């Protein structure tokens with residue numbers, strides 16, 4: 001059983017508390033910090049917590065907690081994590097780890113020096129559908145991964161600081177690209193180095209300094225490509241979709257708008273909350289059975305807290321958060337330069353010098369194989385390339 005201190009009583013702090021305590025689980029939230037006394041009072045009352053503070057340090061150092069969860073706005077992650085290191089408290093931090101790779105690296109260094117347990121709360125890499133598809137990919141069901149595509153788009157975040165370039169460290173990329181990039185990394189292989197990024201980003205709708213829409217390509221050393229698509233301009237709810245294509249198959253996952261649960265309501269009665277970021281409560285609705293579970297929070301805390309108790313590495317680490325920050329830094333550089341930009345990594349623990357696999361597969365002694373297809377008339381055609389002349393021909 002872990003005794004937990006949550007820093008931040010807002011949107012994600014409540015999702016975390018619901019996931020940790022809203023079921024018959026053994027962990028307990030014992031301490032909470034939030035900026036205003038009003039939020040502290042509401043949070044402590046709603047979750048039956050005895051220790052509430054408006055002073056961050058008092059919450060972190062409180063003796064009645066084993067581990068701290070950082071659920072604060074992005075610009076406070078570094079400060080909070082460094083305070084945990086100073087107090088020797090284990091810490092889990094929400095996404096993005098830092099506003100940039102520099103912040104993430106400083107957090108890693110401070111925690112390593114303090115010798116404390118750390119974990120990265122990347123919930124979308126723990127959803128039931130994601131974990132199942134990752135297992136299929138790792139078991140080889142779709143062959144060698146060539147292309148991943150991950151999308152998170154919705155009409156924009158719920159709190160002011162997200163829209164402030166300085167406070168958040170960016171716009172839609174830093175807010176949601178972090179999920180999409182880490183999903184791609186998991187499918188392609190976390191030991192494969194992301195080498196460069198090409199990104200388009202623009203502010204299409206909102207009167208803000210940051211980007212409200214972006215599409216990026218992350219090139220990996222083994223030739224695989226990870227695509228991310230993020231937007232705060234999308235209308236129609238929250239679109240959470242992942243695709244992964246390999247040499248032997250494809251997986252498509254839809255986590256939010258089309259999950260097999262559809263409901264129509266005239267909206268005449270007090271319908272209330274339907275699901276995160278649904279824009280309307282009248283007409284066709286796409287509810288989600290168990291939001292906290294479907295968003296990965298339940299599996300995430302299971303892994304992270306078991307890792308803490310058993311002194312092992314969790315599935316998502318601060319190092320993963322740092323790599324994602326470095327990829328996002330390259331995305332911002334590319335959006336500005338309109339060129340492929342290198343991913344700058346001061347630490348890299350994975351493979352190096354990986355080559356893109358050969359595209360040559362033998363058909364027979366004289367030919368390379370290209371493809372085989374059964375035609376509508378029943379004929380079987382095989383397309384091959386002559387090894388010597390390079391001629392491409394059909395064999396019937």
Ligand SMILES: NC(=O)c1ccc[n+]([C@@H]2O[C@H](COP(=O)([O-])OP(=O)(O)OC[C@H]3O[C@@H](n4cnc5c(N)ncnc54)[C@H](O)[C@@H]3O)[C@@H](O)[C@H]2O)c1
Nearest residue numbers: 008009010011012013034035071072073074094095096159
């Ligand atoms: N899927 C996810 O994992 C997910 C989803 C949403 C948010 N997040 C992350 O969680 C963090 C918090 O986001 P949120 O949506 O809960 O934000 P929020 O604004 O809803 O809540 C922030 C909390 O921090 C407190 N706070 C303390 N000092 C503050 C200050 N100086 N300015 C503003 N708030 C202050 C607020 O009182 C509030 O309780 C962010 O890093 C965000 O990226 C993660």
